[in-house]
Structure formats: C-alpha cells, structure tokens
Amino acid sequence: MKMLPTPATWRRPANFAFAALVLLTASAGLAADSPTGGEPGVRTFVLSNIYLASPQEPGACKTLAAGGWESFLSMLPAEERAKYAAPEKRNALDARMNEYFGFKRIGIFAKDPGGKVAPAKLPADFKRGDPLTAERAKQIGALNGFPKDRGKPAYQNQTVAYNSCTNPEDFPQLEKGYRLYDGTKAVGLNLDGKRGRNDFSSPDGGQGVDNQLWRAIGCVKIFGEQGDRKVAAGTFISGRAPTLIELRGVDDIRNDPDVTVNIYGAADAVTRNGRREAQAWASFRLDPDPTLRATTHGRIVDGVLTTDPVDVHLNYKEQIIDSPRDLRGARIRMVFKSDGSVEGGFYGYYTLASFYESIEQMTLNGANFSGVSCPGVRRAIDRLADGYRDRKTGRFTAISSAMNFFGVPAFIIDGPVASVGMQKPLPARDPS
C-alpha cells in the first residue's frame, strides 16, 4: 500500500480544480440562514451528483477508446467489416457479435422487443411480477447455461444477459482499440505526497495529482461526457439514494480549525426544484446501513473545507446498477459558495472490486451504446491500479481517483427508515 500523507504534510497550497472558484467566493458573504434553520453549529449538504471529474483538457483523447462494437468490428474480415460498418447496421452487428462470442440473453416471460431471446428456465418460486434482482439474475443464469461463477449476469426489465460486461476477463478480444487517456491534466489531489512520473497536474496548476482511474477510462466516451462539469451539474446520479455530508462543531463557516465531518447514505431521494436543480433545505432520513456512514475531521480555511483521509462507502444506485462506490483514504475538499451550495469532491482510492462490480452490472447494449468496452476498462484498471496493495497477492486493490460533487443545504431528520433497496419503493406518503 502506498503511504498516505499525514494531514500536516498534506496541508499545502490549493492543488484543486476549482481554486478559482474559491477566490471568487472568498469575498462573498454566505447565504443567510433561516432563523430556524436547524441545529446551531451543524451544516448538512445533500449531494446531487458524485461523478468522475474530467479535466476537459483540450487536445486530449482526440481519438476515443473503442467500444465493444468497434473492437468486434475490427476483428472481422474486411468484407464482413464493410457489411456492418454503417451505424444503421448496429443491430445486425450486435447479433453477429452475440453469435460469435456466445453471449446469451434470456427473456424471462415474454419475447423482448428485439425478438432475439431464448425461452427461459426459471426458479420454481419465481413468479411474474417478482422483482428481478442481482441474486435472481444469477439463479436464472445458472438455470440457463450461463458459465458458473463467472461474473454477474446483467439484467434489465425482463431480460437477463451474459456477455463481455458480465465477465470482462473472459473476452480479451474486445480490448482491441481501447486506449488510455493521453492528457497531462487530471482532476484530483496528490494523494501519496509524491510527484511521480505518472502523476498529473491539475487544471489549476497543482502538481503530483494521483488519478490513475482517469488515465484508465478518460478516453471512454461516456465517462468523458459525464465528467464534464456542466453536464454533471444538471445530472442527478444516484439521486434516489444520495449521500449526505454533515459538518458539526462549525463556529465559523469561513474559517474553523476543527470540524467533525460525517458522511451518510440517505434514505430519501433528492428532489428537483423549479429550475430542475437539487432542492435545497429538504429533509432526509438516514439509511440504516452502518457501512454507509463514516466520520472524519476537517478544517475550513477561507471557505474551503479539507478533511483527513477516511474510507467511505457511497451509494450508487441507478436504473439497473446497485454498486456502492468504495473509496479508501478519501479526502473531501469542498468549497462553500455564496448561494449556500457546495462544490467539491472525494479524492481517494477507488477499490477495484467496487468499480468492477459497477462495470459488470452494465448491460452490454448500454455499454456498447455508451462506447464502453468492458474488457478494455477492466484490463486498463488492472494495469494502472496504484493503491492499497494486497499483502498476499502483491497486487494493488484500488486505484487513485477523483470524484467531484455538487451539493445543496439539507436537513437530516430522525424517523422510521426503510433500507433503500434496489427495486424497493420507499414507504408511501400519508395521503392525508
């Protein structure tokens, strides 16, 4: 495992993507609180999006990494390649790739719209209307000839699938055309206190930035798009199971040498206001899952919070993905803005296990449309991992990363909480 710097050694001039923003807001007064805006000395923020931040470096990634379709296309003989090259031939290419690799899609109750699925064998206790979960998908996969103990079957609506995202290791052929991020800049912090030759500089000029995850995936179309700050600001990722950051012991929101920082999973969804932004000052219950809670300490200097490293387990629940993000040794750096909102990031080591799980849960269709080669991503991260070496295997178990976020003021409330399950609706509101 790489050595983590102590807070004292790490306290250095801002090496941070939005230092300019700090300067802009440093002289602005913070938004006035309501006279009854919660417990004194406590500030809570709900994060509307936690995203892999792109440095938006001009000239980087002129050629994007090949996705699964592109990789497969390049494997074909010239004549066949010409046949499937046109964008309108994507469905035919997809069918050809499924046939070639033996990818399987199981329609559970009805033929899917494409009409290409095989009839399924189902567990005896599985009935129409039962929720399709990861465990169910695995059971169904086993009954229908999916390779045993190889990855996690993807599932969506009434379809279960085995393919190169289910288990990227089995399809190295689809790495062809994958490429790494070739820029010199990346968002993030110097996590190890060193300036290595593989380190980046940050967009604001900071040196020694550790963000090998961006090197691995920065040229993948979808990550590049979603990492754009403007796009991310209007996107709610994991909005139905957001993360809360609570500061306690805040005497002065602009300068405070010691605040307690709690990170929680929330059991209530982020709501949008009339501008389609996250609604400020909404109330959130806490998810009872203790693994979604972490505590560290931090300090506020000129309206910027920085924390000590802490391991965090952040919810990441989307339509078909339920894959919490595990970050080891993550620091929070967060700017308090004049409108009361915050912008910042978690900068730490993303565990390979949790990142791979999110890749495995992608459907192949979704991955292909997003230009993701699951085997390419997997292989790149394997190669570039740089944190938390496993003593037994000698291999790194995590990769340096930068996940930025946007947040608005919120309240944490007590109350009965149901765990936010993958397909489990929250209790209905009192209709009165």
Place this chain on the structure above:
Amino acid sequence: MTFLSITRRVFAPKILAVIVPAMAAAAAFATANSGPSPNTGSPQGSIRRLTEAQYRAVIADVFGDDIRVVGRFEPDLRVDGLVAVGTSAVSVTPGGLDQYEELARGIAGQITDDAHRAKLVGCAPGVDDPDGAKCARAFFTRVGLMLYRRPLTPGETQLALATTLASARTLGSFDAGLAAALTGMLTSPDFLFRIDAPSAAGRSVGGYAKAVKLSFLLWNTAPDAQLLAAAGRGELDTQAGLTRQVDRLIASPRFTNGIRAFFSDFLLLDDMETLSKDQLLYPSFTSAVSSALREQTLRTITDLLVTRHGDYRDLFTTRRIAMTRELGPIYTVPVSAQGWTFHEFPEGDPRTGLLTQASLLALHSHPGRTSPTLRGKAIRETLLCEKIPSPPANVNFAVVQDVNNPTLKTTRARLQAHLNDEECASCHRLTDPIGLGLEKFDGAGQFRMTEHDEPIDTSGSFDKLAFRDAASLGELFHDSPAVASCLVSSVWRYATGRSIGSSDQPVVAALDARFRAQGYRVVDLMRSVALEPAFYAEPAMFPAPPKVAASATPRKAS
C-alpha cells in the same frame, strides 16, 4: 334525436326561464347600486349559483367519491371580496350551459355504467317493470331529493320519468334514457342554483331552503338526508329543532369543510392554485408547493379554530403551523413526518402568525419580487374590510419596478422615492407600512435578512402603534378590534351572499358583540349566524317564480 338534443329540448327552456329573471334581478341590483355589490340595503332572498367546490362536493355526497367530475366550470366571480357574494350575481351563459351539460353527461354516464349502476341505480327493467318506469321513478325520487335539496314535485317526477322513457326508446337503452334524464336534472337551475324559496307563512324562507342555507354555511355542501328529513317535518321552523340540527352539523367532522370553505374564500386562497413565480428567482416555489401552501394555511386555521376551539385573534400570533416535507425548504425547517404534521417555531422567530405564512406572502407579491403595496392592500381589504382605491391609470411605476437600481437597493427605498408623488402617497401611506413590515419574506414567502446586501428595515406603524417586525405587527393585529369586526361582517356576507346593507348592520353589530363576549371563537360565531333569524329572513326581492310547469307547482310548505 341525440342524447344531447333530448336534454336540451326538455331542460334548456327551464333553465333560461330561471336564469333570465335571476339575471334581471342582478341587473336591478347593479342599477340600484353604483358598485358591483348586489346590495339594496335590505335583506333579500337570493339565487346563488353553486361554486365549483360546492358542485363537486354535492356530486361526491350523492354519488360517491369515485364519480369523476371532469370539465370546465363557469368562472366564479368575486364581489365585495368574496366569491360567496359573487354567487348571487352570476348566472349561466350559453357557453356555460354547454359546460354544465358536458359535466352532467360525464357524471350521468358513470352512474349508469357497469361499474356503478348496481350500486347507484339499484334496479332495472324486468318482468314486473318492462319499460323501467318503476325503476326510474324510484331512482329520481331518491336522487332528486338530494340534487334539488327538496322533494321533487309530482310534475318534476313525471318530467324525469317521461324523459327517461322517451329517451330510452330513442336511444334503444333504458340506461341511456336514465342518463339523459339525469343529465337534464344536473343542468337544471334547481340543481345549479341555491334558491331561497319563501315559506308559506311568508316571514322566512321555507324549511328546505333553511336546510340548504344551513348546510352550505356549515358544510359547504348540500343537506344530508337527516337535515332534509328535519326540514320536511318542519323542525327547522322551531328554535329547538333548528338548534338541534345546527349543533349536529357543527359536531360533524364535515364542519371543518365549511370552515375551510369560508377561509379559502375570505383569504382568496383558491388563487393559490393558479399562482406561479419566476422559477429563476424562486425555484423552490413550484405549483405543487403553491397548492401545499394553501393547504397549510387551511390546516393551521382549522387546527386552531375548530380542533382546539381557539381564539381567532391568536391566528395572528401563533407559532404553530401545519407543515409537510414539501414545504420544509420554503420555511427552512426540517420535517420528519411523511404526511402533514405541526411545526412550532421557537419563541422570537419572525415566523409568527397568519401574516407570515408563505401562502399569503406569495399570493400578494409579484412573480419576481415582493410588493409591500399589494400585501398591504390585500391585508387592509381582506382582514380589515377596508376599501383601497385602485391606482390612477397614468401612474408611473418605473422607480418601484427597477429592482436593480444601484442606489435604491431595498424595496422600502424604492417605494419612498415613489411616494414623492403626493397623488400616490395618500394610498401608499395606508398600504405600505403593513407591507414593509413583511419585507423580510421574499416574493415566494421565504425568509431573508437582506435585499441586495442591504439590511431590511421592517419597522413601521399600524393604527398609530409602532411595530418593529412581522411578529410585532401580528401582535397589533391580534389586539385590533377592527380585525375581529371584519371577520364577523365577512362571515355574514359569506353566509347571506350579499354585501352588508343597512338592515344587516344591527345584526352584524349584535353578532360582533356576541363574538367578543364568547372569546372570539369562530365556531361559536358560525353557530350564532346559523341560529340568527335574519339569516333566514323572507326574500324581499325574490325574482318572479319561473313560469314552467315544475317550478310553478306550489312547493310543499315547510
């Protein structure tokens, strides 16, 4: 012949026969008075059109909540501050008749559909009743009582029966015939209007009309079977019988609906349903929030005044407010409950009393900024029953509207500049001090400390008494005799559907005195009005009875 043409042919002449005199009477009122208020100085009976809320409530009461009322209504008219007064001044336009007919057809179609007919019709043609005449008679006798709020006359029953059978033959279906006749009944003036028919004795309205007045005052819907039965037995003509029914209605959970209806009208809260704000400036104020704010105010009021039988004046100083998660962001408070709950602001909090509820603050603001003038005018007119003249047509609002003026950063400063025009100043001196006291609440009713980084000054005076902020202004309202008196006169106008006339004044004065003596309890005020003989006084200027068979038939004396 179609369904539509059948109902039109049978019922349109009847509705016009009633509406035309009603309109003539309204015109007479208007001619007699320079203002829009239908006020002749003496009590008169009235024809009052059902409001949309009342129409919906009656349909739900008679046929059930699952009968959908889909369509547009003729707009209600606010007169002398109240829609209730406007109900005496509105008629049904030809276009409105079309809308009512569409509504009626939709309702009748549901009642006779497979999902509802067994429960709501309860019979069908059979061996003993080959054309369904017995079934139709039973249906209209039962339903007609509830819809017309009195027993049908023999002529009306016969008309409904004949329409059903004729339509059934034409349309080839008994149910279609029944629906056609029901459609006609639902577009009849006897349903759409509350008609104060006189009693045989001639000193007051008849028993059924009393039941209607009582029920709409206390429940905002038509009388239930028990009240109609009491009316039929003449019990409402005795003080004991009337008291028994008034107390029964007030004890019912439905009394809350009546209080909600009054305050919704009194405080113009129905306007919240169409209120919108500039989303760039007030992104938290969505249409759902606007609806919830209306509900918040009504729940706060009924909690204090009905559930806890509280003092009306405390409404201006209470720190207890109904709250829901949706409104937490507007008030910047955490809300734990999933549904509605009550939140208590701490002592010393600026959010104190009705004047600081976001509903009223937002309602009387511009879409993108506050307006001390609008707020002050609304409060003076609504809560103090004062009349504030409209601004002259040529007034120059440029200074007030320039919210980005670099030197006049606060609304107070901009208004002060506007007051340099003496013509404007006379009215603004009345309205603005109250409104400026509420300036720490923005155009969406959210708390703020500054405007353009300038501290907001909320001090002012009301009735020559100084206040420092919204909370202390609320205390002055609590102690103001004019506030309590205005409520009493508003309840009377709401109950009678007319402006206060000279003959009303002693009645209102007596009610006012009783209201004070009884500790400003609104429940007791409603009871006093419901027991007040003047509330049931004989129509002095009742329009000529409709010259149609059904209405011309003498009604049963009550």
